[in-house]
Structure formats: C-alpha cells, structure tokens
Amino acid sequence: VNSNKINILNNVYNKTDLSNVTNNIIKHVGRNLHLQKNHPINNIREIIEKSIDSTSSKPFIKYNDLTPVVSIKQNFDDLGFPKNHPGRSKSDTYYINDTYLLRTHTSAHEVECFQKMQTLQNNGYLISADVYRRDEIDKSHYPVFYQMEGSKTWSRDNSKENFNKIQTEIDNMKKQLSTFQNLSIEDVDYTHEPESVNCKQSHMTDEETSILISHMKRTLELVVANLFMQRYKNYASSSKNNKKGEEVIPEIKMRWIEAYFPWTQPSFEIEVFFNGEWLEICGCGLVRELAYKNAGFTKETQMGWAFGIGLDRMAMLLYDIPDIRLLWSTDERFLKQFREKEGIFKFKPFSTHAVMSRDVSFWLNTSVHLNDFMELVREELGDMVESCSLVDEFVNPKTGRKSQCFRINYQHLDRNLTNEDVNELHKGVEKKLIEQFGAEIRN
Numbered sequence: 143v144n145s146n147k148i149n150i151l152n153n154v155y156n157k158t159d160l161s162n163v164t165n166n167i168i169k170h171v172g173r174n175l176h177l178q179k180n181h182p183i184n185n186i187r188e189i190i191e192k193s194i195d196s197t198s199s200k201p202f203i204k205y206n207d208l209t210p211v212v213s214i215k216q217n218f219d220d221l222g223f224p225k226n227h228p229g230r231s232k233s234d235t236y237y238i239n240d241t242y243l244l245r246t247h248t249s250a251h252e253v254e255c256f257q258k259m260q261t262l263q264n265n266g267y268l269i270s271a272d273v274y275r276r277d278e279i280d281k282s283h284y285p286v287f288y289q290m291e292g293s294k295t296w297s298r299d300n301s302k303e304n305f306n307k308i309q310t311e312i313d314n315m316k317k318q319l320s321t322f323q324n325l326s327i328e329d330v331d332y333t334h335e336p337e338s339v340n341c342k343q344s345h346m347t348d349e350e351t352s353i354l355i356s357h358m359k360r361t362l363e364l365v366v367a368n369l370f371m372q373r374y375k376n377y378a379s380s381s382k383n384n385k386k387g388e389e390v391i392p393e394i395k396m397r398w399i400e401a402y403f404p405w406t407q408p409s410f411e412i413e414v415f416f417n418g419e420w421l422e423i424c425g426c427g428l429v430r431e432l433a434y435k436n437a438g439f440t441k442e443t444q445m446g447w448a449f450g451i452g453l454d455r456m457a458m459l460l461y462d463i464p465d466i467r468l469l470w471s472t473d474e475r476f477l478k479q480f481r482e483k484e485g486i487f488k489f490k491p492f493s494t495h496a497v498m499s500r501d502v503s504f505w506l507n508t509s510v511h512l513n514d515f516m517e518l519v520r521e522e523l524g525d526m527v528e529s530c531s532l533v534d535e536f537v538n539p540k541t542g543r544k545s546q547c548f549r550i551n552y553q554h555l556d557r558n559l560t561n562e563d564v565n566e567l568h569k570g571v572e573k574k575l576i577e578q579f580g581a582e583i584r585n
C-alpha cells in the first residue's frame with residue numbers, strides 16, 4: 143500500500159496537500175444503492191423517472207452510472223461557483239487531489255450532459271448518482287447520499303411553434319395535476335426588479351422566462367404530487383382507523399420559495415408541509431447562460447431548466463425510515479420488506495440495539511473543525527456511531543488552549559455492543575485524536 147496514492151474504481155491518483163478523502167469513504171464508492179433492485183432509493187428513483195417521462199412525448203435520457211470522481215472544474219468552476227464559496231472548502235468536500243474530488247452534487251455533470259445533448263437529439267436528461275459531503279453525524283446525515291438531477295433545454299428560436307410545443311406540455315401537466323383532488327400549491331413569481339439575484343437573465347425575454355418557469359414548476363409539482371399521493375394512499379389503506387374503508391387522503395401542501403444557485407437564475411425551491419413542518423424537497427432554476435457557454439454553445443441559443451432532488455431524504459420521509467444508516471444495511475430484516483412489497487409503504491423498524499454514550503474531553507493547541515472531528519470518528523467507527531455532538535468547549539484565557547468535549551453515541555445496527563466493545567472503540571478514538579490533532583485527553 144502506497145500512502146501517496148489513492149485508488150478509486152481502479153484508477154490511481156497522486157495525493158496532494160488538498161487530499162482528504164478517507165478509506166471509509168472510498169469503501170462506499172460503487173455500492174450504487176440507486177440501482178439495487180427493490181432498494182428504497184432505487185424505488186424512489188423509478189417513481190420520479192416515471193413521473194417525469196409522463197410529461198413529455200420523448201423519454202428523458204437516463205445517466206445512472208456516471209463516475210463520482212469529477213474535476214474541481216466540473217463540480218464548481220463550470221457552474222459559476224465563486225472562488226470563496228463555502229461549498230469548496232476542505233471541511234465540506236472530499237478532495238482527491240488538486241484536480242479531482244468526489245462530486246458534491248449531480249450538477250457536476252450538467253455541462254457534460256449539455257455537450258452530449260447536441261449529438262443525441264434529445265433535450266431532456268436525468269442523472270441519478272451517489273454524491274459526497276463532509277458533514278456532521280446524526281440520524282439524517284451520511285457522508286454519501288444520492289441525488290437525481292434533471293434538465294430540459296429548448297433552442298431559443300423564438301418561433302410560435304416552439305412556444306406552442308412547450309405550452310402543450312404545460313397544459314398536459316396541468317391536466318394531470320387537476321386529477322389530484324387534494325393538492326394545495328402556493329406559488330411565487332420571479333423578481334421583476336432587474337439586478338436582483340432572482341430576476342430573469344438579461345438575454346431572455348419575459349415570455350421565455352415565464353413559460354420555462356411554468357414548465358419546470360408543473361414538472362416538479364407532478365413529481366412531488368405522485369410521490370406523496372402514493373405514500374398517503376398506501377398508508378391510509380393499511381391504517382386501522384379507517385373504519386368505513388374509505389380512503390381518507392390528507393391534503394398535499396406544497397409551496398414555492400425563491401432560492402439561489404450559482405448556475406441557475408432565477409432559482410426556486412419547492413417545499414412540502416409534512417409532519418407539521420415545511421421541508422425543502424428540491425432546488426431548481428433556469429439554466430444560466432454561463433453553463434450553456436461552458437458546454438460549447440456559442441451565442442445565446444439555448445434556454446432550459448434544471449433541478450436536483452435528494453433521493454435518500456425522500457426515501458426516509460416516504461417509507462418512514464428512522465435512521466439513514468439503514469439505507470446502507472445488508473440486514474435481511476431491512477431488505478426483505480422492500481422485496482415483499484412494491485411501491486411506497488410504511489417501513490416496520492426491527493428491534494434496535496441499545497445506544498451507549500461516551501464523552502471525550504481534550505485540550506488542543508489549535509482549533510479543530512467540527513467536520514474534521516466527525517471524519518475521524520467515521521473513519522474509526524464506521525456505522526457503529528449513531529450520532530455525535532459537541533457538548534462543551536472553552537478557551538483557557540491564560541494559555542489560549544482550547545478544551546472540547548464531544549459525546550459519541552455508539553450503536554451497532556445489527557447486534558448489541560457490550561460495554562467492553564464500546565470502551566475499546568472509545569480508546570481507539572482517543573488514540574486517533576492524539577495522533578492526528580495532538581490532543582491531550584482530559585480525564
């Protein structure tokens with residue numbers, strides 16, 4: 143094993159000072175849960191693909207096996223991320239070296255897909271893939287998760303025929319949406335003040351901007367309506383309170399809000415009211431000229447929209463899966479439920495094993511980024527940590543040294559950990575803290 147090299151999917155990369163991808167992360171590359179038959183992430187992907195294909199006479203191109211190793215240029219520069227954007231920081235992103243990283247979003251492939259579009263004679267595509275982000279450890283965050291990206295583009299020929307084609311698709315979607323009797327949608331327009339981040343792009347007309355926004359929003363409303371409808375229907379028919387056998391389907395409440403993404407303008411987010419709160423479901427917007435230019439379109443000939451949706455998040459919400467680690471489980475008690483039933487249903491949690499907490503307190507000469515601590519814990523414990531949090535920190539005014547205390551909640555998904563197991567694991571974490579950060583453990 144040469145520690146100056148990183149091997150991912152049979153390609154070898156030279157490490158640099160920027161490299162921070164760990165073995166634990168590399169182990170997850172290639173699992174492809176989004177393509178695993180009967181897996182909840184795969185099921186959600188299929189439902190969304192079907193909804194989207196129903197909006198158009200031509201099915202969207204599906205890119206489902208693009209490599210997660212992309213260049214910094216693909217992931218950030220080509221999409222107009224400012225140099226100081228926080229997403230680029232080493233504390234948030236897994237860098238392979240000075241050129242490559244593990245994609246932090248499926249948007250990393252937008253420009254190359256716009257390029258391919260030119261020879262494929264198809265203006266719509268969907269990408270589903272694993273994405274990677276350094277983050278905290280809890281029941282809803284995992285450093286690897288899945289996204290679906292979608293986009294549709296039209297040439298800006300300004301012809302009546304072009305507008306009519308788009309309008310016909312919108313009308314069909316509206317018709318589909320009107321068959322749902324329990325939808326409530328609160329919309330928001332784009333900002334009509336020029337210079338605002340959410341105004342139309344200057345080269346586009348008002349007519350183009352509003353027809354595309356309408357096409358994009360109706361497409362995504364259909365996606366969300368189809369997903370939640372399936373969930374409400376299936377949960378209702380298995381519910382005991384349903385005395386008369388009537389289907390009592392709750393209202394599906396959505397709203398549009400303004401958003402910001404460097405490569406779309408104007409940008410929006412769709413939220414759904416679920417379990418008493420508004421949840422962000424999907425970001426989207428009209429593709430900025432910059433992205434089409436970077437794909438090789440000269441002049442301002444193209445217009446279109448793009449969206450990105452988190453598949454794990456949707457799977458957890460819709461199946462009621464309580465812990466994100468379960469998605470990675472190979473335990474039959476998890477997998478068999480999805481083989482036995484199709485569509486969306488309520489997941490039945492199997493016996494969960496005890497959570498055992500241990501605190502670790504230490505002195506540091508320098509400050510350690512929260513995500514760096516989390517990474518050390520993940521690397522050492524893998525899926526045996528349920529969550530982890532900073533419980534206390536202070537600086538000694540005399541020495542300037544910093545003291546931090548973290549609580550690690552240990553839990554194995556498949557078996558009970560003993561006290562001895564946990565003590566041993568915890569010692570391992572302390573050892574790594576000393577080795578990697580020069581920490582002085584406090585007793």
Ligand code: PHE
Binds near residue numbers: 450
């Ligand atoms: N990539 C964005 C994210 O990860 C989502 C997005 C995709 C937004 C496409 C706009 C257009 O949050």
